[in-house]
Amino acid sequence: MFVLDGVTKYYRDVRGVEEISLTIRQGEFLGLVGPNGSGKSTLLKIMLGLLRPNSGRILFNGEPVDDRGWRELRRRIGYMPERISFYDNLTGLETLRLFARIKGCEVDETVKRLLPGDALRRRVGGYSKGMRQRLNLAQALMGTPDILVLDEPTSGLDPSGRLEFYSLIEEIREQRVLTVVLSTHLLAEVEERVDRVVIMRDGRIKAEGSITELYKRLNLPLKVYITVKGRDTVLEDLLRLEGARGLLYKNGYLIAEVPPERKMSLLGLLMEKRERFEDIEITEPSLEEVFFGIH
Template sequence: MPSGTTAGPRPVRIEVAGLTKTFGSVRAVSDLGFTVEPGAVTGFLGPNGAGKTTTLRMVLGLVTPDSGRATFDGVPYAALPDPVRTVGAVLETAFHPARSGRDHLRVYCRAAGLPVARADEALERVGLSAAGRRRAGGYSLGMRQRLALATALLGDPPVLVLDEPANGLDPEGILWLRGFLRHLAHDEGRTVLVSSHLLAEMEQTADRVVIVGAGRLVRQGSIAELRSGAQGAGTVLVRSPEADRLAAVLTSGGLSAARGDDGLVTVEGASPADVGARAFAAQVELHELRAESTGLEELYFRLTAGQEQYAAGTPDQPATTSDRPTAPEGATR
């Protein structure tokens, strides 16, 4: 970030191994392990009460685990020689309302031993230069989120750990954040770990995801890897002017084929190659043949089903509450 800098920051890998934390009778995090690689945006996902915020606090040395460890290239946060130049974090936004955004950043610069010129550079990076001299108390929630991100960037760290950074951003701001995080990871080689409940946005932003539930790891990997593991043989959508005959051919071959509108046939438990081969053998004309893509939202709900701390009810089904003990407010978000 400093003027004249051409090389990106050194790559740093986050490794979480065996993290466990109990608050009283509540096991907030249990034997949790995952990795966050440089050069990628990793989404950290899970229901409320899954232990996400507790985990991030342990990663940043703000909460002491009962067991396990979290390291940055093998070094715990508390042992980093210059943590502000290694890790930038946003867990919550807090500003003196009478202080300008620029002065807020300058205070942090002085506390961290950084040149005060970094304040203006950080404001420019997050698009707040024009508002830098305004009081932070007059900032919108979205502007406060940008100021918090600017604070995390002051030390030009190779690692960013962000908890719900899109809260309060309007659609334009969310689009900006998506491009910004991907630029930091892909173009500058930084390690970006971001917690979010915006699943559709995470699907467009994250290269990899770590999904937790009830304090444990549910799954980690790229969205493509999760999709492949969840779908198995998968669902194929095929469209033909001979849809009835196609459905009959597929059904007679032991596949589940449901006839839809406009020549569409939905086939379960097959691959596009398999369906195409059977249609070709039967000389059935095809106009469309594709695998149905499972979105991150559907994958998430499949993987975390039954692990919600509170499940909302529907008109014909009452709300339910998990029998998992409740941790102190905000401890396991």
């Protein structure tokens, strides 16, 4: 268990993070989200021991981490930085061996499998962005870390590259207990994968919890998208539901918001009038809406 207890970091007079208390449980997939300058990177650097907080404590498995403790702790943390190009003159395998020697471990077969074909023998200078990210993940996974810290791991990857990346992570998590801390501004990535989200803004934690908990806490409305057959009075019918609000009604296309507690009434109404619709779609609020709903 990794605990940040009242951690504060200022860069001279500028606040990096303030009074951050966070417990990361073993095997948890934690998403750290927030806009640029929200303190995510500062928090990650503190977690990696790259920055010393002005105040507060860091505990690992109940023990405060001191100067010597960091060195030991770093053996148990795999870090995948956002922007890295590695050494162009080394091959993939040489790069992995270099980091293995630094970490005091071996390059095992599981890690090697992340670089398919002849990638291990080729120089990194000729790698694609996707292949560099695989190499980045491979070095982070060396030494079988307990915690994997991912900083914007899919930035610059195309959608298939992103899917592939997260499937790799899932595959590894199926094989062993691995705590993952993912920092990203791509909310859709977090939404589908993490156990818990921490939303940061202005160096502080604004909200934390599972996605479902955050939805409940904010009580964000459901969105209803309806295409009606010709002219219809469906909007008036919808707006009779308590708390409902019309957003758009134009050329037979309707968008409305309905409070989550009116979900069953909404479904009843829609079933009753189903003959009058060409298409219906109901969506739960997205993490993006949660993110912007938190002030």
